[in-house]
Amino acid sequence: MRRYEQNPIIRPADVPPSAPGMEVIGAFNAAATRFGDEILLLLRVAERPVPSGPDTVCFPVADEVDGQPVLRRVELRRDDPDVDASDPRAVVYKGRTYLSSISHLRLARSKDGFHFTIDPQPTLLPSGPYERYGIEDPRITKIGDTYWIAYTSVSDFGITASLASTQDFRSFTRHGVILHPENKDVALFPGKTKHGYALLHRPYTRSLGSTPDIWLAYSPDMVHFGNHRHVAGVRPGSWESIRIGAGTPPVLTEKGWLELYHGADDKAYCLGLLLLDTDEPHIVRGRSREPVMRPEAPYEKAGFYGNVVFTCGWVVEEDGRVLIYYGVSDEATAVAETTIDELLAQVEPV
Amino acid sequence: MRRYEQNPIIRPADVPPSAPGMEVIGAFNAAATRFGDEILLLLRVAERPVPSGPDTVCFPVADEVDGQPVLRRVELRRDDPDVDASDPRAVVYKGRTYLSSISHLRLARSKDGFHFTIDPQPTLLPSGPYERYGIEDPRITKIGDTYWIAYTSVSDFGITASLASTQDFRSFTRHGVILHPENKDVALFPGKTKHGYALLHRPYTRSLGSTPDIWLAYSPDMVHFGNHRHVAGVRPGSWESIRIGAGTPPVLTEKGWLELYHGADDKAYCLGLLLLDTDEPHIVRGRSREPVMRPEAPYEKAGFYGNVVFTCGWVVEEDGRVLIYYGVSDEATAVAETTIDELLAQVEPV
Numbered sequence: 001m002r003r004y005e006q007n008p009i010i011r012p013a014d015v016p017p018s019a020p021g022m023e024v025i026g027a028f029n030a031a032a033t034r035f036g037d038e039i040l041l042l043l044r045v046a047e048r049p050v051p052s053g054p055d056t057v058c059f060p061v062a063d064e065v066d067g068q069p070v071l072r073r074v075e076l077r078r079d080d081p082d083v084d085a086s087d088p089r090a091v092v093y094k095g096r097t098y099l100s101s102i103s104h105l106r107l108a109r110s111k112d113g114f115h116f117t118i119d120p121q122p123t124l125l126p127s128g129p130y131e132r133y134g135i136e137d138p139r140i141t142k143i144g145d146t147y148w149i150a151y152t153s154v155s156d157f158g159i160t161a162s163l164a165s166t167q168d169f170r171s172f173t174r175h176g177v178i179l180h181p182e183n184k185d186v187a188l189f190p191g192k193t194k195h196g197y198a199l200l201h202r203p204y205t206r207s208l209g210s211t212p213d214i215w216l217a218y219s220p221d222m223v224h225f226g227n228h229r230h231v232a233g234v235r236p237g238s239w240e241s242i243r244i245g246a247g248t249p250p251v252l253t254e255k256g257w258l259e260l261y262h263g264a265d266d267k268a269y270c271l272g273l274l275l276l277d278t279d280e281p282h283i284v285r286g287r288s289r290e291p292v293m294r295p296e297a298p299y300e301k302a303g304f305y306g307n308v309v310f311t312c313g314w315v316v317e318e319d320g321r322v323l324i325y326y327g328v329s330d331e332a333t334a335v336a337e338t339t340i341d342e343l344l345a346q347v348e349p350v
Numbered sequence: 351m352r353r354y355e356q357n358p359i360i361r362p363a364d365v366p367p368s369a370p371g372m373e374v375i376g377a378f379n380a381a382a383t384r385f386g387d388e389i390l391l392l393l394r395v396a397e398r399p400v401p402s403g404p405d406t407v408c409f410p411v412a413d414e415v416d417g418q419p420v421l422r423r424v425e426l427r428r429d430d431p432d433v434d435a436s437d438p439r440a441v442v443y444k445g446r447t448y449l450s451s452i453s454h455l456r457l458a459r460s461k462d463g464f465h466f467t468i469d470p471q472p473t474l475l476p477s478g479p480y481e482r483y484g485i486e487d488p489r490i491t492k493i494g495d496t497y498w499i500a501y502t503s504v505s506d507f508g509i510t511a512s513l514a515s516t517q518d519f520r521s522f523t524r525h526g527v528i529l530h531p532e533n534k535d536v537a538l539f540p541g542k543t544k545h546g547y548a549l550l551h552r553p554y555t556r557s558l559g560s561t562p563d564i565w566l567a568y569s570p571d572m573v574h575f576g577n578h579r580h581v582a583g584v585r586p587g588s589w590e591s592i593r594i595g596a597g598t599p600p601v602l603t604e605k606g607w608l609e610l611y612h613g614a615d616d617k618a619y620c621l622g623l624l625l626l627d628t629d630e631p632h633i634v635r636g637r638s639r640e641p642v643m644r645p646e647a648p649y650e651k652a653g654f655y656g657n658v659v660f661t662c663g664w665v666v667e668e669d670g671r672v673l674i675y676y677g678v679s680d681e682a683t684a685v686a687e688t689t690i691d692e693l694l695a696q697v698e699p700v
Contacts, residue, residue, distance in 0.1 A: 097558070097559055129580070130580075133558065156559045156560055157555070157560050157580050158553065158555035158556075158557050159557055159558070175576070176576065176578070176579075177576075177577070178576045178577075179530065179578070180530075180533065180551065180578045181557070182532075182556075182557055183530065201530065203530040203532070204557075205531040205532055207508050207509055207531070207554075208447070208483065208504065208505070208506050208508060208509070209446075209506045210506055210508035210531060213507075215530055217530070218574075220570070220574055221570065221574075223576045224568075224569055224570055224571075224574035224577075225576060226526065226528045226573045226574035227525075227526045227527070227528075227573070227574075228510065228526070228527040228528070228529070229526075229527070230507050
């Protein structure tokens, strides 16, 4: 896996904020797809409102103006008795907690896969009650002419998985919450299996010794899911001892569905590989023992939240060449190059 | 709401254990349905294996023999260094925790709704990896000729909602896990809505200030679910301040879908009413302010876990008469009688 020498390819400073008074602090965890003669990234763009002076604090909220979603900036005096800003990650106002930053999704376009032009405006803004604290970590899956965008919705109802679709990346249809809280890291398969369409997901579970593992669900129509199966778990004592979750949408190879996922211990987020059965992808056929990528480059080891490599998308060309797009340090976007054969060689049978 | 004077109508001692060496400690939280000229209850039957002497401890496991589910009894010496039995609710063996009791589902049959004959054998046993610690709290919903049984599956993968169906209560089809962990208190609507079939569910969520509330999901086919909506939340400072969850399958009245649910604070589980929009039942039209039933009778206030009234089923006759079956003190089954009109009178518009 060869890191591009000019990484990171997109930094927060490259992204214009969605509105005056907002500052972009993250442009990372991007979905990726080929669209015509371009490679598109759908970036997670995290913003925070900038206070106008030292006596005030700000927080963002997702709102609506004339029926259209907007991000709104709320500014309050620090000495307001209803305000508690002692934790920099959040503002407590009238007993309610507001996160200090919020994410939307933004397209970036490239002819070569390395040099991107970022859209000046948000592509998808948080909308409605389940997205009040933002939308995050999209994954794009193409089926026929439709691009399905699974993403994480965050609100005071919890963390859910939502779905949107488009054919042209201009108009989007929202399909609502597809998996109830707590769930994230949702990646749809780009084709049917023996049991219908499928997606990987990551319930956040802790009861009875359960751990945050990768599950799979099947669907007749891409928007309703059932037949949930546990796919792969954390491995105690390893680099993936605390949590794992789907990364890229799986790609079908001659050996099965290949999935690049993330795993974390208490030090770092790394990437690993799963090989899933072609017909019944809830069955694991292979797994990489060691990470196929660890945080090593300076931009992977330091940043907003260091020691994180995290992928939401890859572009697999017909000749087997793979461009892996990945978020670094919860801040910027990087790319690495490899091939399906090189990846399959790192998978051990299970 | 008139409690039957001979409550509880079913006690653990009335239920034969599933195998020698097992003791029934709970017969409660029953689904209810009319089936021909009978009323059927599908009881949650909790059992624990009885140790053969003071030097041993036991735990149950769900297993398979010749492809058929069975409950197995594991007995170990207390002085085995691999055994930790210091917590009476569980046995830790070789670092793994096993619950000290396990539930299956068992039919009871009645002509009058008050006097029941209990089947000598289990009707549905825990089966497969998601039911290793038992199956609990069923709800039966009839659509056409099919009776759908939604229930809670418990395993070290967490707590999930599963589905089975039958037409004759002799042979059952299992439809697997319909909602990923953590989820329970699932009740299917007995008919279609504007958005298809529907079910109430209760994700166990805690992130970002979220609480264990009642949600709804829609389905084209009763087995795949999407379009999740938050329906009703806990109410701080009230009798339902900590958690709420669906109880009975909703029944369609002239004013909307009527739902009898449970709510808990730190002292008791009580029952309340929701009135949901006929076409779009994720919209709440009414709610009871005070509980419609609190633990008051001795059998409701004391038992395996006292101060609990908890319903999974009612039988609503065509003349509006309602028999509410409810679990008392996580131990036995009771019944109360009322009418749809009496229940609707306790609902306040919201």
